[in-house]
Amino acid sequence: MSDRPLDDAARGDAPRADAYEPRPGLTHRDADWAGLNVLVAGLGVSGFAAAVALAERDAHVIAVDASDEPSAEATDRDRVLAILEADVRRGAAHTLALPDDRPVDLVVTSPGWRPDQPLLAEAAARGIPVWGEVELAWRMRAETGAAPWLTVTGTNGKTTTVTMLASILQASGLRAAAVGNVGTPIIEAVLDPAGFDVLAVELSSFQLHWSRSISPVASVCLNVAPDHLDWHGSELEYHRAKGKVYDNTQVACLYNVEDPTTELMVMEADVVEGCRAVGFTLGVPAVSMLGVVDEVLADRAFIAQRHDSAAELGTLADLRGDAPSVAPHYVANALAAAGLARAFGVGPLAVREGLRAYRPEKHRIAEVATISGVRYVDDSKATNAHAAAASLRAFDPVVWIAGGLLKGADVDDLVREAAPRLRGVVLLGRDRAQIADALARHAPDVPVVDVASTDTDAMTEVVAAATALAQPGDVVLLAPAAASMDMFANYGARGDAFAKAVRAQQGPTEGA
Known part of the structure; x- marks a missing residue:
């Protein structure tokens, strides 16, 4: 792509349509929220934060949640909302329709609620605006001096990229945080009394679906592969949701050169006039790209001399740390994080220091141990086929541990x-037979061990079987390509069980 502005769809940062406005002027935290009748759908962490923010501004809040047996933590939240005079209604019946005893001007939904959920569908049919909690967070920013946002989405790699970005921003001396789908509700960061210089914001497709007026300084969609089709209804709608990350971007839309769909999303986005398209690639970068040249991370996008030179942002050795190798998709994530930081004005030295200081989150290609020449790697976060494929490309040869809930995905x-x-x-988990069938078709000579037990202690048997198959120099890789909830509380619990089983067989003289 040429080094030119995306000027065919300049629009600024105004909301998309009046239909999404329950009252004029709700664009900052000190606007007139008083007396607004708001229904908050879902009382998880983000829903609770949204309800508190609205109630503190004298909105009339009704908060509904399907759970009628809340945890101790949820009960404490309910008490806080009661003090703020919010009306908390628990039980599935309250989530099936809008209340008939109170008016509703606006619905603020948690990201897990699907558009066809009865209450949300009724709101849409009646012309009542529906915002996501991210949309509300954007509108709860300060009227002046609010922290800019750098936004990240993608089927895989979001959390790694956004936490890596936060590390870079902090290395440059900025007060920054990774927020959003990564864990901390954005609205909590937006309303933090100490304030931030900039926020690295991870956005899921669910969150983007309900977003309307967000205007980040820079944005990226790392990659796109079929996922969450049960929620979005089709691959097209999933792509549309992901593509919204680019809407209203001010300075730079980053796209993955190796994933042409992301570039198409940039070309179709409505952006602020003068916003640039910037690619990132594992190959040698062209003009207006970031890439890799002789194991150096190179920037040919954010320097004045980009037509005939590049700025060094670090090396592959900076990314490896103590690990013997670095996965290609990890390098791509680093380039994306670096590009977002550079778009915000962070210098090359700070990028390098932030990359050097960064340590991956748990369960993301995490080195567990090396025993008798065999490396054991935990990538339990690889919960879909696209993520598992990226993980598998990083190692050869591999004893692969796979299986769980495939959510209808194809693994051929x-x-x-x-x-x-x-x-x-x-193989382990409920849908392991589907992977076994694909292996029989495409890898008939590869030995396969089927572990039928669904007890959480089955991981001990799984690791023992993998160890028996492995040879010195091999990698035993947990990259399940599936969700974990058939056997474990979450992917973290699955990764912990793997690491525990590996360390249990580790000899007393062998290093981790």
């Missing part, structure tokens, strides 16, 4: 691509 392409790398496969 994943298995076909991985087959030449596989020393063996150990």
